[in-house]
Amino acid sequence: MPVKDRPARPRVIVTRRLPEAVEARMAELFDVRLSEDDHPLSPAELAAALQDCDVFVPTVTDRVNGDLIRSAGERLQLIANFGAGTDHLDLAAAREKGIIVSNTPGVLTQDTADLVMALILAVPRRLAEGEKLLRAGQWTGWSPTGLQGHSVTGKKLGIFGMGRIGRAVAARARACGLSIHYHNRRRLPEGVEQELGARYWPELDAMLAEVNILTINSPHTSQTHDAIDARRLSLMKRDAYLVNAARGDILDQDALIDALGRGVISGAGLDVYPNEPEIDPRLLSLSNVVLLPHMGSATFEGRVAMGDKVIANIRAWVDGHRPPDQVLEGWA
Ligand code: 8YV
Secondary structure, eight states: OOOOOOSOEEEEESSSSSOOHHHHHHHHHEEEOOOOSSOOOOOOHHHHHHHHSSSEOTTTTTBHHHHHHHTTTTTTTTTSSSOOOOOOOOOHHHHHOEEEEEOOSTTHHHHHHHHHHHHEEEEEEHHHHHHHHHTTTTOOOOOOTTTTTOOTOOOOOEHHHOOOOOOOHHHHHHHHHEEEEESSOOOHHHHHHHTTTTTEEEEHHHHHHHHSSEEEOOOOOTTTTTTOHHHHHHHOTTTEEEEEOOGGGGGGGHHHHEEEEEEEEEEEEESSTTTTTOHHHHHHTTTEEEEOOOTTTTTTTOOOOOOOHHHHHHHHHTTTSSSSSOOOTOOO
16 A cells, blocks of 8 residues: 655544544644534535545544445545544444554543443442432432342442453442452453452353343444343343443343343443434333433543543654554454
């Protein structure tokens, strides 16, 4: 593939509004086109934007599929994603076209783990139900049997995907008295397992039968698509809970709704969904689920740090270096 020039002041298109400080810095450094009204781009708008820039900065709301990448303009050389997950980008098509892809790992780990931990506590303790009852003016006062949930202390937490976020969840959960179990493509080094008090399960199915709460923290790839399906849900304990703040497509949502309705598992906490922002109405009618609008990394600090990473990746690329967060296909 011929080596292309890297412009000193590249044309950068950003699809959504970013924190003010990030946009201001981008405007200083790059010939940047920012989003004016923050609307998610339609496929036609995405196609037009990909014709007209050296660097494209999408978010999880932009489905940059193979066709869009193949029809991108010749000047497009870098897709600097604002976000860690890259399942909305066709990495194979980008590689074939010689387009580098980078992301923003690391800076949203702690915030996302906080949200996962909040769901791990909120679901068994029925926090959303309690809040709803109070706001509806239906709270009649304390009662010995009112809104009883399940203790978290002493229970077993199963972590599916033990990357940065999974480990940060483990550290929090340990402090809350949960024992840590995990399934991952690769086993963690012994020292890390010891530090987290984590037990490795090479077989996901065996771990599912054992744990009281399951949290999904893996990336969404072809290997993890619908990994938690009807069969796997049926292996879980009837009083078990499930939390997903990773990607909606790792969990078969129809199977989950069916399992929740039939009491196959006891409850769920979700921050992510297939086809966001669509929400299956059946989920809304279930009282044993806590539903959040994909806000795992939604902190002021985190979003500025993500923007800083995007800028650092673009600058390294402009200077002729490999962006520090280049995504290698197959490793996402
Ligand atoms: C981001 C996320 O806010 O980074 C990710 O993978 O899921 C979110 O927390 C989002 O992706 C921004 O594009």
